[in-house]
Amino acid sequence: MASGGSKLAIFASIAANLGIAILKFIASFFTGSSAMLSEGIHSVIDTTNGLLLLLGIKKSKIAPDEKHPFGYGMELYFWSFIVAIFIFSLGGGVALYEGIKHLTEHGSLDTSPKMMFWNYGVLIGAILFEGASLWIAWKEFRKVHPTGFKSAMAASKDAASIAIIIENAAAVIGLLIALVGVSLTYYFHNPVFDAISSILIGLLLAYVAFFMAKETKHLLLGEAAIEEDLEAIHQILSSYDQIDYFGNIKTMHLAPEEILLGANINFKDNLTVGEIEPIIKEIKERIVAENPKVKHIFLESDSISKDA
Numbered sequence: 001m002a003s004g005g006s007k008l009a010i011f012a013s014i015a016a017n018l019g020i021a022i023l024k025f026i027a028s029f030f031t032g033s034s035a036m037l038s039e040g041i042h043s044v045i046d047t048t049n050g051l052l053l054l055l056g057i058k059k060s061k062i063a064p065d066e067k068h069p070f071g072y073g074m075e076l077y078f079w080s081f082i083v084a085i086f087i088f089s090l091g092g093g094v095a096l097y098e099g100i101k102h103l104t105e106h107g108s109l110d111t112s113p114k115m116m117f118w119n120y121g122v123l124i125g126a127i128l129f130e131g132a133s134l135w136i137a138w139k140e141f142r143k144v145h146p147t148g149f150k151s152a153m154a155a156s157k158d159a160a161s162i163a164i165i166i167e168n169a170a171a172v173i174g175l176l177i178a179l180v181g182v183s184l185t186y187y188f189h190n191p192v193f194d195a196i197s198s199i200l201i202g203l204l205l206a207y208v209a210f211f212m213a214k215e216t217k218h219l220l221l222g223e224a225a226i227e228e229d230l231e232a233i234h235q236i237l238s239s240y241d242q243i244d245y246f247g248n249i250k251t252m253h254l255a256p257e258e259i260l261l262g263a264n265i266n267f268k269d270n271l272t273v274g275e276i277e278p279i280i281k282e283i284k285e286r287i288v289a290e291n292p293k294v295k296h297i298f299l300e301s302d303s304i305s306k307d308a
Contacts (some may be wrong), residue, residue: 007054007057008136008140009133009136009137009140009141009161009164009165010050010053010054010057010160010164011050012132012133012136012137013046013050013133013137013164013167013168014047014050014051014054015133016129016130016132016133017043017044017046017047017050017130017133017171018043018047019129020043020122020125020126020129020130021040021043021044021047023122023125023126024036024037024039024040024043024122024126025037025040026118026122027040027118027119027121027122028040030118031118031119033119033182033185033194034098034099034101034102034194034195034198036119036122036123036178036182037098037198038094038095038098038099038174038178038198038201038202039123039126039174039175039178039201041090041091041094041095042091042095042171042174042201042205043126043171045086045087045090045091046167046168046171048086049083049086049087049163049167050164052079052082052083052086053076053079053080053083053160053163053164055079056075056076056077056078056079056080056159056160057076057160059072059075059076059079060072060073060074060075060076060255062075070254070258070260070296071254071255071258073254073255073256073258074219074220074254074255076158076159076160076255076256077159077216077219077220078220080159080160080162080163080212080216080219081212081213081216081217081220083163083212084163084209084210084212084213084216085209085213087167087205087208087209087212088205088206088209088210088213091202091205091209092202092203092204092205092206092209093202094202095198095199095201095202095205096198096199096202096203096206097202098198098202099195099196099197099198099199099200099201099202100195100199101195102191102194102195102198103192103195103196103199116182116186119182120179120182123175123178123179123182124179126175127172127175127176127179130168130171130172130175131172133168133171134165134168134169134171134172137161137164137165137168138165140161141156141161141165144156144158156256157219157223157253157255157256158256159215159216159219159256160256162212162215163212166208166211166212167208170204170205170208173204174201174204174205177197177200177201177204178197178198178201180197181193181194181196181197181198181200182194182197219253222252222253223252223253224250224251224252224253225251225252225253225259225261225293229251229259229291229293229294230249230251232287232290232291233249233251233261233263233287233290233291233294234249236283236286236287236290237263237265237283240279240283242267242268242271242275242276242279243265243266243267243268244266244267244268245265245266246263246264246265246266247263247264248262248263248264249261249262249263250262250263254295254296257292257293258293258295258296259291259293259294259295259296260295260296260298261287261294261296261297261298262297262298262299262300263298263299263300264299264300265280265299265300265301266301267279267301276301280299280301283299284297284299
């Protein structure tokens with residue numbers, strides 16, 4: 001997703017989460033619901049995460065300098081990793097703590113119609129707002145990745161876009177869990193269900209954090225381009241009769257829309273340096289035309305074996 005699309009989805013998510021967090025805390029204060037408190041904390045963390053992702057996008061646009069000749073594109077991956085830590089330590093941790101605390105203390109929970117109105121009103125409203133935010137994020141994501149969900153998520157290297165989609169999806173699921181927990185609590189007049197729903201929300205956030213950290217880790221370590229991009233490079237090099245062999249093709253994402261490419265090429269022995277140079281220039285131009293994300297290309301003329 002282009003940065004403009006990412007920012008639109010993030011701004012929509014921040015606006016929704018900030019308003020919803022306030023409503024959740026008000027409802028939690030009047031009802032004493034641990035699930036509602038966990039959801040309020042969840043929304044605050046999602047709001048903070050949105051701000052961190054905006055910071056990552058801004059820093060990733062800093063121009064290259066002597067200390068970072070390839071730019072600051074990986075700043076986005078770093079801040080996305082911080083977001084994963086926030087979700088795990090604050091979101092998942094606090095939700096689990098509140099749920100276990102209320103489960104062991106066996107505290108009372110107001111189940112009057114007035115309190116039921118507060119919880120249901122906030123939860124249903126939050127589901128609508130979070131659902132709208134998720135729809136906006138997904139719509140922007142699909143503009144760039146119109147394929148199936150699984151393949152699109154695997155192909156995308158835009159950590160901010162993925163984080164917003166996963167966060168919003170987790171928020172909707174968490175709200176549904178809270179809604180079920182509150183409903184069972186009112187029906188059976190038993191606060192245990194409310195505590196259990198808080199624990200389930202904590203486990204959900206812990207899993208989301210683990211998934212995001214795992215995906216971002218690959219990008220921070222320098223993940224290669226997807227198979228389709230590598231195949232396109234292979235086809236371009238294969239189209240030249242002047243090349244005997246090529247190999248040692250290495251790629252790395254420096255940012256969602258920035259790829260570093262290196263390869264060894266063994267030209268036919270009868271070619272002179274003057275003949276090789278324009279061929280290399282043409283190869284680079286064709287690769288960039290095929291995939292504009294390839295910003296840095298290093299092709300080395302070398303004698304390599306066919307199996308390299």
